[in-house]
Amino acid sequence: MAVERFPVEGGHIMMFARAVGDPHPAFHGALTGTPAIAPPTFVWAADHYDPDSAVRPKPGEPWMGSGATPSGVPAGEGTGLGLHAEQRYEYHRPVREGDVLSAVDRPGRTWRKEGRRGGALTFTERITEYRDRHGEPVVTATMVMVTTSTAVAGG
Amino acid sequence: MTAVTAGATRELVLVRDLTRTRIVQYAGASGDFNPVHTDERFAVEAAGYPSVFAHGMLTMGMAGRVLTDWFGPESLLRYEARFRAQVFPGASLTARARVESVDGDGTAAVSLTVTDGRDVVVMTGNAVVRASADAK
Numbered sequence: 001m002a003v004e005r006f007p008v009e010g011g012h013i014m015m016f017a018r019a020v021g022d023p024h025p026a027f028h029g030a031l032t033g034t035p036a037i038a039p040p041t042f043v044w045a046a047d048h049y050d051p052d053s054a055v056r057p058k059p060g061e062p063w064m065g066s067g068a069t070p071s072g073v074p075a076g077e078g079t080g081l082g083l084h085a086e087q088r089y090e091y092h093r094p095v096r097e098g099d100v101l102s103a104v105d106r107p108g109r110t111w112r113k114e115g116r117r118g119g120a121l122t123f124t125e126r127i128t129e130y131r132d133r134h135g136e137p138v139v140t141a142t143m144v145m146v147t148t149s150t151a152v153a154g155g
Numbered sequence: 156m157t158a159v160t161a162g163a164t165r166e167l168v169l170v171r172d173l174t175r176t177r178i179v180q181y182a183g184a185s186g187d188f189n190p191v192h193t194d195e196r197f198a199v200e201a202a203g204y205p206s207v208f209a210h211g212m213l214t215m216g217m218a219g220r221v222l223t224d225w226f227g228p229e230s231l232l233r234y235e236a237r238f239r240a241q242v243f244p245g246a247s248l249t250a251r252a253r254v255e256s257v258d259g260d261g262t263a264a265v266s267l268t269v270t271d272g273r274d275v276v277v278m279t280g281n282a283v284v285r286a287s288a289d290a291k
Contacts, residue, residue: 012184019177019184020216021170026228037228040219044212047186055189065190070200084211088235094228 001128003103006049010036010097016045029097038095041087043130043139046103085123086144092137100133108142115148122147159263159286161256165225169217169248169269173209178244181213209246211238214278218250218269225252226284232262236280240271247272254286261287 010030017027017039029036047053057063063072095101108125115121123146130139170177179193187210190197198207215236222231242248248269255264263286269278 016184016216019181020213020219021177022217022220022223024220024223024228026223039216039228040223040231040234041212041216044187044216045185050186053186055187057188063190064197064201065188065194066196066201070196071202084238086235086237087212087215088233089231090233091231094231 001046001050001053001103001105001126003046003049003101006043006046006101006103006130008038008042008095008097008099008101012045012048013038013042013097016042036097038097040089040091042095043089043101043103043128043141046101046128046130050103082124082145082147084143085146086142088142088144090140092139095130095138099138101130101138102133103128103130119148159226159254159257161254161263163254165221165252167221167224167250167252169214169220169250171247173242173244173246173248175207175244178207178209178213181210181216185210185212187212204241206243208244209242211236211242211278214238214242214248214269215280217248218267218278218280221250221252221267222265222282222284226263226286230284230287231282232285233283234280235282236267236278238278240275240277242271242277246277248277255281257286261285 013036014028014030022039026037027039105126105128108127110124113121123144126143128141132138182188182193191202192207192210195207198204248271250269253266255266257263263284265282267280271277
């Protein structure tokens, strides 16, 4: 993911807080005119600002989800994103409404493990640095994806 | 104000009978429209799952509430989750948090476990929080 500009908006924070079921007033400043604080996992929503996001349909481009057929792309493509095994956040400071963040990815470690039901599991880390408009670090995120030979394990 | 001490625990029901609409709501808010989470026909017929299933990040997002309710919305220094089992529509999730240690610098290490209605652990996690006077 490479995101040049992720404006942290009160309405977006409110919709995210609703989706995760969190009624804390600090996350619902849009309703009261108070600058909101972002819930802990809010930076996950930076995908909205990634022009190349693979998990968002784009006008005029084939999309893997169902339409006339179960998948909009030929079998074998598009279903191989893997499963999300782990997520870690390190907060350098809280994310707040009004922040304009950037996000830059770098690869982390890769390791293999034998699955409980046989077959190798491959774990791959991606590290994302979220910075504010002054270039100061705000959040460091580490995503661990796991790919398997069958679609059964993981979470 | 009572200080946070090692061994203190909190329990919070995160969701009862998770609906597909709720998963769609999270897809919209997060921008993660991977159809394995929202498109039953794709999930079953194209991807080979028994059903759509929730984003792991929805569970992590819901579970964050137990931390921010307890220590305050700006208290987190670190929050980590491991997704151990898929969460399907109909699941009821409960988070249990426990203070494992309190450091001299005012931070606390907290462990988290999220179980579904059948006591299957779907997520484990840990956090480091500023356990200041905000905790209640």
